[in-house]
Amino acid sequence: MAPTDRIVTETTFYVRYAETDAMGITHHANYIVYFEEARSHYSRELNADYADFERAGYWLTVAEVHARYIVPTHYAQRIGARCWIEQLRNRALTFGYEIVDAESGTVCVTGYSKHICISHEGRVSLIPKSFYAAMQKGLPQEGNSAS
Amino acid sequence: MAPTDRIVTETTFYVRYAETDAMGITHHANYIVYFEEARSHYSRELNADYADFERAGYWLTVAEVHARYIVPTHYAQRIGARCWIEQLRNRALTFGYEIVDAESGTVCVTGYSKHICISHEGRVSLIPKSFYAAMQKGLPQEGNSAS
Amino acid sequence: MAPTDRIVTETTFYVRYAETDAMGITHHANYIVYFEEARSHYSRELNADYADFERAGYWLTVAEVHARYIVPTHYAQRIGARCWIEQLRNRALTFGYEIVDAESGTVCVTGYSKHICISHEGRVSLIPKSFYAAMQKGLPQEGNSAS
């Protein structure tokens, strides 16, 4: 379940025909792409554009990805791709995801991905300050937890 | 250039990271998927849902596709996928496309695709009436051409 | 590490250009497709063709998938996709995977996927006997475990 103590963004789009398979449903590998689009959207919403991140000389490489498939989705179905931060560290970051039916909110797929910040030279690096600060705004705030 | 004498629809979305390639641009095969999403959107806008089309026992198979690449697009770029009907026949249909930068309107890719209506048994068939009628509304109207 | 007490198959192929991304490496979602191709190959090697499985009225749906990314791969790199059975149950099945550099054997990505057998009507079902028997041949054999 998406957490309630931090920012959860949702971007909606239609399942494309090319994303279906011979079972008549959305092929499972595409949800990994939906997760990615969900975190692109998350970053945009928090004003932490990932394209800038790359231009600064860093990459947020994917170290691990996990998906659990609950309910299949179909061509032309309008779905929501939710994203939040599970954990933020100096050099690493974990995103959580939920893919839902945009109408009913039914959760179809859940997952997470772990990322490590590396420089374009390949060294594990500190997440650039501005990106880190932007991400922090998505986490539970001190003041909030006291209330 | 998109025609001005008929309906042209446009759906907008961001280029996904997964759609880029090692040249740093959107991989050319993805535009074929964008074309498809553009015609899905076109059908939805004209109330001719393609999912219904399939449920009625028909497929609109792709017989031919063509794309011309003019300007590359990049990750996180907001693009518009325009679609219109080039030609509508009893058993066949040609769609035209333009992929543009959503901000500037710069045309990045153009193309077309030809489709044939076949039954699920594999026979070339008449396009179902309701779908055909919906598509006809996208074409130049008698009254219009007189003006 | 791929287990040594059971059958491990390996299919080799080149990374396609379309599978790379703007980081210049193979996009992480493609490994989920490589996993799938690895288990297709596994089934073929054990004479348990999955296309037959579907024609018999069943699907082996994906319930869960996990990937760990260790070393990136690149365009035109020849890779090996290894697959084995982690666990075989009456209605479910877990495959393990290793994606390696085909020359050096360096392990680049590891993962697993869990599957459930459902009928085309959507009911959880027993894995068809012939498929189950074929899969069993990939597991440690009684005689082996005694040695």
Place this chain on the structure above:
Amino acid sequence: MAPTDRIVTETTFYVRYAETDAMGITHHANYIVYFEEARSHYSRELNADYADFERAGYWLTVAEVHARYIVPTHYAQRIGARCWIEQLRNRALTFGYEIVDAESGTVCVTGYSKHICISHEGRVSLIPKSFYAAMQKGLPQEGNSAS
């Protein structure tokens, strides 16, 4: 039809499940990827590795692509992807393709793609000599045309 007066290469592989769509056939956009893999193979066979081409500071961008769909292909079908050079110019190149059933040789899809050589700075450039010379070997040879 593949020409008989020049080199035509063929690489074979199985249609992947992820490449199918809800029509139960290989999704049409994947053939554009097969074309690309066919020309990667062609270059390898003529000792003109495209990865080297890129490392030399050039890209062979795609200017145009066309595909004609004749017979659908299916999951696990073994197909052959044939490639040859239609036309070789100083700054441009056209490849022709045929996707066939690997067993029967039945032609399923045909197509071509036009490419332009640009430097990494984006300028239209001469195709690097070694690559050009390698490609030339694929064309009809003087001696041959005289016979």
